[in-house]
Amino acid sequence: QVQLVESGGGLVQPGGSLRLSCAASGFTFSNYWMAWVRQAPGKGLEWVSRISTGGGITVYADSVKGRFTISRDNAKNTLYLQMNNLKPEDTARYYCAGATKATRSTSDYDYWGQGTQVTVSS
Numbered sequence: 001q002v003q004l005v006e007s008g009g010g011l012v013q014p015g016g017s018l019r020l021s022c023a024a025s026g027f028t029f030s031n032y033w034m035a036w037v038r039q040a041p042g043k044g045l046e047w048v049s050r051i052s053t054g055g056g057i058t059v060y061a062d063s064v065k066g067r068f069t070i071s072r073d074n075a076k077n078t079l080y081l082q083m084n085n086l087k088p089e090d091t092a093r094y095y096c097a098g099a100t101k102a103t104r105s106t107s108d109y110d111y112w113g114q115g116t117q118v119t120v121s122s
Contacts, residue, residue, distance in 0.1 A: 001025075002027050002111050003023075003024070004023070004024050004096050004097070005023045005113055006021065006022045007116055008116060009117045010117075011119045011121065012119070013122050014121075017082070017083060019081070019082050019083070020036070020081040020083065020116060020118075022080070023077065023078050024111075029072075030054075031053060031100070032100060033051065033052055033053060034072060034096060035047060035050035035070075036048040036049050036068075036070060036095070036096055036097075037094070037095045037106055037109070038092035039115075041092075043092075045095075048064055048068065049061065049064065049068060050070070050102065051070045051071065051079070052102065053074075055071065058071075059104075069082040092118060094115060094116055095113050096113045097109035
């Protein structure tokens with residue numbers, strides 16, 4: 001049974017930092033491109049970042065470039081997202097997702113977690 005379980009969300013002030021984690025099980029994690037996707041209240045899914053199977057290639061949406069860092073530990077079957085200099089517009093539910101190819105299209109992702117809420121507010 002495939003499971004992706006996100007954690008690490010919460011309430012943070014503007015300019016603050018959070019580190020999200022996503023624990024994977026039930027599939028060969030190291031064979032999948034992994035991504036973070038977010039959904040703000042009342043809006044659609046927004047692709048945030050992806051990382052290659054070995055971790056050597058990372059790609060970011062322009063809205064988070066220079067502030068967010070995606071990484072993975074294949075030995076621990078875990079995906080991470082370090083978020084720095086958070087802004088109110090980063091408020092969203094953050095999902096981790098897995099795909100067999102490099103893609104920005106959320107419809108291409110096979111596996112999804114339940115999400116973790118990030119709220120940036122003073």
